[in-house]
Amino acid sequence: MDTIFALATAPGKAGVAIVRLSGPSAWTAIEDLCGSVPPLRVASLRQVRGSGGVLDEALVLVFDAGASFTGEQVAELQLHGSTAVVAAVLTELSGLAGLRQAEAGEFTRRALENGRLDLAQVEGLADLIDAETEAQRRQAQRVLAGELGAKAAGWRKDLIRAAALLEATIDFADEDVPVDVTPEVRDLLSGVSASLAAEVAGVGIAERVRTGFEVAIVGAPNVGKSTLLNALAGREAAITSDIAGTTRDVIEVRMDLGGLPVTVLDTAGVRDTLDPVEAIGVQRAKDRALSADLRIFLVEEGDAPPFDWLEGDLVVVSKSDVVGSGDGRISSRTGEGLDWLVGSVRTRLEGLAAGSGVATRHRHRLAMERSLERLAVAVDLVERGSDGVELAAEEIRSAVRALESLIGLVDVESLLDDIFSSFCIGK
Amino acid sequence: MKHSDVDVVVIGGGHAGCEAAAASARLGARTILVTLKRDGIGVMSCNPAIGGLGKGHLVREIDALDGVMGRIADLAGIQFRLLNRRKGPAVQGPRAQADRKIYRTEMLAELEATPNLQIVEGEVVDFRMDGVRVSGVVLADGAAIDAGSVVLTTGTFLRGVIHIGDQTKPGGRMGDKPSVRLAERMDSFGLRMGRLKTGTPPRLDGRTIDWSVLEQQPGDAEPVLFSFLSKTVSAKQIACGITYTNERTHEIIRENLGRSAMYSGNIEGVGPRYCPSIEDKVVRFAEKTSHQIFLEPEGVDDHTVYPNGISTSLPVDVQEDYVHSVRGLENSVILQPGYAIEYDYVDPRSLNLQLGVKSVPGLFLAGQINGTTGYEEAAAQGMVAGLNAAKSAMDQDPVEFGRTDSYIGVMVDDLTSRGVTEPYRMFTSRAEFRLSLRADNADQRLTPLGMEIGCIRPARQAEFQAKMEQLGFGKDVLTAKAYTPQELSVAGIKASNDGSKRTLFDVLSFPDVTMAEVQALEPEVSALAPEIRQQLATDALYAKYIERQLRDVDALKKDEHEAIPDDFDFNALVGLSNELKAKLVQFRPTNLAQAGRVEGMTPAALTLILARIRKAKTDARRLQA
């Protein structure tokens, strides 16, 4: 049984961040990181050390199997709530044998399996699922829309091809398939490995770890999106003008919003347009806005948002200094309602599953590293020739599974499709 | 308790039916096999060969459960080849050309000699019903048989239609009538049904083939048999011929494509991509100027030859033309034209893991009727359905197979959770744990299960236990002592000098270490029987990988054991998106592992389902108390 761990508090720059561990190696992990295991159920101060030295001072709490939330050995690290500290501790934990990051809901599932959960508590899962599915959808969309998306699609294609070639020589040995697929498989695997290695080593990931949440401001042209952005950022970030359609491309401004690292996106004005150039901008704005963690729809009094909002999104009436103040109304010029807006954004972001943000990116990097390890072995085996082909195939399978969160599910049908479209199988 | 004439009635004497009837009878259930013609029992409708990649695995698993297919194939085998001999043992598959007549007669003899089993000739035209429950069958002559459960294995016979060029006629296979009345009865159950198609090549008269100009493919010098009980081959061994289509052949086919049943739009059923007709090959791989044809004799004293690779639904005159354009076949005579057949199948997602129809208690389905193709796939399902029909009739616990224990489990799980889009055939790549699900260890995986459920007869039990003792002893010998790298190097074995000691079993997992080198270190190894040594070497080769997969295996097993009741209300799950709910309602996963594979499923959603199952169980218990 694996020992699982996860950030149990909302990600972001909070006062305290709690990392929870559950499973047979929970205590030994604490011993590895903190030198010793504190007495049961007594919060104790410990230095958390990683391979690079002291990471943080933390309050550590341990619970015995049978007397914990999950019914297993459990430990909690109460860290200082900085994104960097949390990321470093998570990385350290995932390097320990038998430990892995928990899936959403996995703690609850273990509690359930060990009979530690009041079934009424399970009702709470429904909310978790909502948040999780949303977070996953958004995450997937962001990966796909971004630069990583194009790369991931390439990895997928090449890995499927490599696996299909090997499987063809295995499952269709007595058919009309090439006998030696080594050169092509080797090239495909080395190519993917190199690209993965570059991604792992690159600054791209580190950059993204720091990015935090995305909040998009959406609205018709001239409703005051850029002014709101400027008001939030406290500086002249976007060009504001009175000519409709000025903000064509998406403008991103990183800021600290009520203690959370947030990138606010100012999108092109969304309206029906005949100008093809503007239409592209509008579509792009919509796509980009939908991949953000949260949308603020800014509307004139009496108007509806320009497209359907998702659950949790905020709809805000602008220019309360002109149209009169009230609930859900703000004025970027006078600052009226801005505190309320920032507070609402914060509450919503905190409510999002731990699945997005730091944890997800961290997961991606680990996935790529694990995949790389397997691919290296696979290349060796492929070089060795046909007597290790089933082992090479197994390694590729592991590599593909490790990357699943990035490249999507690759099941046997994907391989068979490739095989049947490239070789004339069938006697 | 109602009175039944017998415990189990099996309809159909094909590969699924034979295995189902034999399995049911082995469990001690009073069993009747009803089939159209007694001498149609064990008939191979198509290719006279058993086994192959993935399929050979299935035959071994059937044998491990004391089934009939492996032993009969060994008796009928006229050419044995172990496929992938030069690759790792996990992906090696035994295959044999079978003498059609020997197979048929030996199968009939086997079933006739099986205690608790009676064979009845006749056409089943209807079921007897007890409410929604199937409680027996009605034959065409009006006779009725009451039974605790019924296994339906009618292959391609449900509304079968045969196509040769532009001619179509109803038929279950060449020379047999289709089962129409039974198909109508099946309609009344409201199951989701579909159409599939498959084809077969023309049969040639071997005496009119010019063998002298053709390549020969002999069998293996050391034949590898199917059954763990068989010791030697029994029939005379033969070689197959090899020839090729050429550009002229392709030209003839291309010119006549419009006359092919498949290309003229007469056929709506979907055919298998891995078993294309020659028309398909010529069209889809237009750049290839030649395709291989294996000329497989159908028996030792039978002149019929099966030209493997040119199945077709072209009109007879075109078949003549293209066959004659092939080297060695210039003057060959076609004994029976090739044809395509379309037939009804039942969406296997209507079935549970016991191959019982979820909505019709008492009725089990096995074989091609479930959307599969191939004798081995059919027989393996027959095993599952036969065992469970008997268990159910005798009020005993059901028998289920999982993805982690067998290819049988992989197939049943694939069928019942994903359904089929083309005739389903087994491949080794379908088994994610194929390094542990090997043909060589099928007995170790399944015979103990078989003993537990009571389908293994004493002779096999004794033989199996003796083998296990030898294996245990051999493993002890190989793990008794750990050697330092220096000690190993004396025997010429290179191990990294990391200070760790290794047992001989560890050492055997190194890619280039042989048993001979190991023997030099521990003379006791040479006292082990050769097949025991071979088995231990294979176990050692994969030990590390299997250990690595263990956690996945355990997780999957746990989920497979978490059954979702048939009446589970997915719509009542608060928190799931409507889309996901709709998918769950449509696919009705039978356990948590299947639910996990539904598209869009998330870990948290699975937890929610699990919570509901638990709650339902507690509620039920409380209600009972």
Ligand SMILES: Cc1cc2nc3c(=O)[nH]c(=O)nc-3n(C[C@H](O)[C@H](O)[C@H](O)COP(=O)(O)OP(=O)(O)OC[C@H]3O[C@@H](n4cnc5c(N)ncnc54)[C@H](O)[C@@H]3O)c2cc1C
């Ligand atoms: C033309 C053709 C081509 C094929 N090509 C291939 C191929 O290339 N590769 C491959 O792997 N597989 C092929 N197959 C499939 C393979 O033959 C079958 O998958 C396998 O035989 C199915 O076994 P079964 O037991 O389900 O059915 P079958 O072997 O078809 O047995 C059905 C049995 O049911 C009996 N029966 C039917 N109706 C009734 C009734 N109402 N009452 C009583 N008995 C009844 C019949 O007499 C028969 O004995 C082909 C089949 C056909 C017909």
